Amino acid sequence: MRFTSSVFTLVPFVLAAVTRAAPTAPTPLDVFVPPITFPTAGTMWVSKTQQNVTWDASGAPASISNEAQLFLRKDGITAPFILAQGFDLRAGSLEITVPWVLTGTDYQLVLFGDSGNFSPVFTIQSDTVQ
Numbered sequence: 615m616r617f618t619s620s621v622f623t624l625v626p627f628v629l630a631a632v633t634r635a636a637p638t639a640p641t642p643l644d645v646f647v648p649p650i651t652f653p654t655a656g657t658m659w660v661s662k663t664q665q666n667v668t669w670d671a672s673g674a675p676a677s678i679s680n681e682a683q684l685f686l687r688k689d690g691i692t693a694p695f696i697l698a699q700g701f702d703l704r705a706g707s708l709e710i711t712v713p714w715v716l717t718g719t720d721y722q723l724v725l726f727g728d729s730g731n732f733s734p735v736f737t738i739q740s741d742t743v744q
């Protein structure tokens with residue numbers, strides 16, 4: 615078993631992609647998976663309010679190939695609920711409107727750049743009586 619140093623340095627970032635890819639020299643990738651810094655565990659948002667999602671954009675490459683997307687996830691399932699797309703991952707924050715969803719303590723955000731990064735589980739409080 616022999617790894618080239620360039621493949622080896624990519625392993626932590628794109629393990630799944632590398633193991634599936636052909637074993638040729640990798641093309642240079644701007645792999646950037648910024649960790650979400652807000653919401654945190656214990657955050658409670660109310661439906662239809664404006665909130666700033668933030669993430670650590672330090673170390674962002676000059677160019678990012680993939681379009682950024684922000685998904686809402688509930689109960690461990692990343693439903694096709696897109697909160698935002700096409701924003702600049704280097705900005706480090708994005709103002710969103712919390713969607714009109716049922717109250718739940720098991721929401722997460724997923725920030726997609728080249729790969730996905732999950733926020734801690736947090737609460738959304740619906741603004742309707744349930």
Ligand SMILES: *[C@@H]1O[C@H](CO)[C@@H](O)[C@H](O)[C@H]1NC(C)=O
Nearest residue numbers: 663664665666667707708709
């Ligand atoms: C989000 O951040 C921007 C820039 O700092 C600020 O102007 C705006 O008021 C913030 N929005 C909320 C809902 O906190």
